[in-house]
Amino acid sequence: MKKTLIKNVTIYSPLSAAFSGWLLIADKKILSIQHGQPSAEIEANCAEVIDGGGSRLLPGFIDIHTHGSLGFCTMDGDPERLRAMAKRNAEHGVTAFLPTTLTDSKENILHAIEGTAPMVGVREGGAKILGIHLEGPYFNPVKAGAQDPDYIRRAQKDEIAEYLKSGIIRLIAMAPEYEENLAAAQIFAAEGITVSAGHTNASYDQLLRAVDYGYSQITHLFNGMGAFSHREPSTIGGALTIPEYSCELICDNVHSHPGAQKLAWLAKGNERIILIPDTIRPSGLPDGEYPFTDKESVFVSEHGTNLRLSSGNLAGSALSMNRALKNFTVNTGASLDETWRCSSLNAAVGLGIAHETGSIEKGKLADLVLIDDNYQVQRTIIEGSTVYTKG
Numbered sequence: 001m002k003k004t005l006i007k008n009v010t011i012y013s014p015l016s017a018a019f020s021g022w023l024l025i026a027d028k029k030i031l032s033i034q035h036g037q038p039s040a041e042i043e044a045n046c047a048e049v050i051d052g053g054g055s056r057l058l059p060g061f062i063d064i065h066t067h068g069s070l071g072f073c074t075m076d077g078d079p080e081r082l083r084a085m086a087k088r089n090a091e092h093g094v095t096a097f098l099p100t101t102l103t104d105s106k107e108n109i110l111h112a113i114e115g116t117a118p119m120v121g122v123r124e125g126g127a128k129i130l131g132i133h134l135e136g137p138y139f140n141p142v143k144a145g146a147q148d149p150d151y152i153r154r155a156q157k158d159e160i161a162e163y164l165k166s167g168i169i170r171l172i173a174m175a176p177e178y179e180e181n182l183a184a185a186q187i188f189a190a191e192g193i194t195v196s197a198g199h200t201n202a203s204y205d206q207l208l209r210a211v212d213y214g215y216s217q218i219t220h221l222f223n224g225m226g227a228f229s230h231r232e233p234s235t236i237g238g239a240l241t242i243p244e245y246s247c248e249l250i251c252d253n254v255h256s257h258p259g260a261q262k263l264a265w266l267a268k269g270n271e272r273i274i275l276i277p278d279t280i281r282p283s284g285l286p287d288g289e290y291p292f293t294d295k296e297s298v299f300v301s302e303h304g305t306n307l308r309l310s311s312g313n314l315a316g317s318a319l320s321m322n323r324a325l326k327n328f329t330v331n332t333g334a335s336l337d338e339t340w341r342c343s344s345l346n347a348a349v350g351l352g353i354a355h356e357t358g359s360i361e362k363g364k365l366a367d368l369v370l371i372d373d374n375y376q377v378q379r380t381i382i383e384g385s386t387v388y389t390k391g
Helices: 041-043 077-092 106-119 159-166 179-190 204-215 236-241 258-271 321-330 337-341 345-350
Strands: 001-013 016-026 027-036 048-059 060-066 094-099 130-137 168-174 194-198 213-218 246-250 273-276 286-293 297-301 306-311 368-373 375-382 387-389
Touching: 001 027, 001 041, 001 368, 016 337, 027 297, 048 159, 048 337, 048 375, 060 077, 060 130, 060 273, 060 321, 060 345, 077 094, 077 106, 077 168, 077 375, 077 387, 094 375, 106 130, 106 159, 159 179, 168 179, 168 345, 179 194, 194 204, 204 213, 236 258, 246 258, 246 345, 258 273, 258 321, 258 337, 258 345, 273 321, 273 337, 273 345, 273 368, 321 337, 337 345
Parallel strands: 001 048, 060 094, 130 168, 168 194, 194 213, 213 246, 246 273
Antiparallel strands: 001 016, 016 027, 048 368, 094 130, 286 297, 297 306, 368 375, 375 387
16 A cells, blocks of 8 residues: 655644644545654655655645636636636645636526536646535625626526536525525525525524524625624624524635634634635736626736725635635634634535545545645645645
């Protein structure tokens, strides 16, 4: 049996506090996790030895909300463009992701689904595609944000049936204040698909009721939702206090202020926050004007940190998962030992795949990322094979 050894690393695992140790990989999975240094005999029996040089070994990042990068988008429905996105994701420590759609016509969403389907499970030099995330089109137009309000509609059974034929939907975001969307949530949840409340003006009571229909997640907390008031806690208040909800969070310090990130941390803890980048087509490109949809351009400024439509609305981000984890850890004042699961395990739990990935535990897939003290990715490993090495 071919074995790979990773040594001289600080290991972050749910099994204990972070510790200096080593890890063995065999047959795509984690075979052993140990403290200290491996013996000369163990090292001699390994086909590959990776010396981490004191870096940090984390479970690979799982990105459940990413529309595009490098000028490409999920909506292109192009497997080769998805492959390029997957390669870039791996360069930032992502080992698995969900290409994410935009609110659009039924035909264009089906095109995106059809283009993604043959790529599910593929990891040729890039992050694995787990399935697809439908962000919309069943939203509240008053909270459209960068989504095209002309295509926002309420859920329709025949349309849902066409989407479900693919079998690759893993996550859908909908506004829960509409009865049609609640009925749809039951259909999606019955198929094992995670249902998220997004681009919504739901009241606290409506969000609470939605739990009974299968809603369990919040799309990009603080963005595209009803604002908190002490007399009507609204969507934000419900997201922070209803225990059944896990919350996506964009930690670029533009979509959410560092203080808001700390509030989310204090309210939800380290098991109910899922870090997302919400990247869009121009992510990874220089500052400038780029096409966003057939109707809209997006303007990238401030060295790629600020992406807005001509209206001034925020339009996704150019954030990377490693940077999101760094920002969140710094802004909350927590330790990496507390926050790492927000970039991996919590997403895996939400998608129902935590039995096979999302944490460093014996028997799980060796989906791993090595980062330095500045959270820069040194190496990305997927199912035991290195897909990216810095330099």
